[in-house]
Amino acid sequence: MMVSPVSLGSLPAAQVFYWLGVATVTWLSLKAIYRLLSGAQVFVFGTGIRLREYGRWAVVTGATDGIGKAYAKELAKHGMSIVLISRSQEKLDQVANEI
Numbered sequence: 001m002m003v004s005p006v007s008l009g010s011l012p013a014a015q016v017f018y019w020l021g022v023a024t025v026t027w028l029s030l031k032a033i034y035r036l037l038s039g040a041q042v043f044v045f046g047t048g049i050r051l052r053e054y055g056r057w058a059v060v061t062g063a064t065d066g067i068g069k070a071y072a073k074e075l076a077k078h079g080m081s082i083v084l085i086s087r088s089q090e091k092l093d094q095v096a097n098e099i
Contacts, residue, residue, distance in 0.1 A: 059083045064091035072099060 058075045062068030063084035072082055076099045084099075086092040 057081045057083065059085065061085045064088060064095050069095055 058080045060068050060072045060075065060082055063072045063082075064086040072084060072095065075082055082099070084092055084096060086095070
């Protein structure tokens with residue numbers, strides 16, 4: 001006894017699932033490429049945020065290490081006045097002198 005393949009319309013089921021898979025992989029690939037290019041655009045061209053619209057001063061917490069220190073340096077490079085906040089006075093003085 002031979003079983004005929006299940007068909008959906010005029011295409012056998014195997015071909016339908018094949019093309020469904022191709023469409024899914026294509027869609028996911030295009031979505032990943034779009035996200036990568038969007039990230040590259042922000043990295044290359046920046047976000048377009050004009051810091052001066054928010055005022056002259058910036059308050060940076062955790063300004064003696066890591067991300068806080070990097071933010072403080074970048075904001076100072078763009079001409080912002082900065083209030084540094086930290087738990088350690090010695091580290092705070094050192095970062096203030098660096099900036």
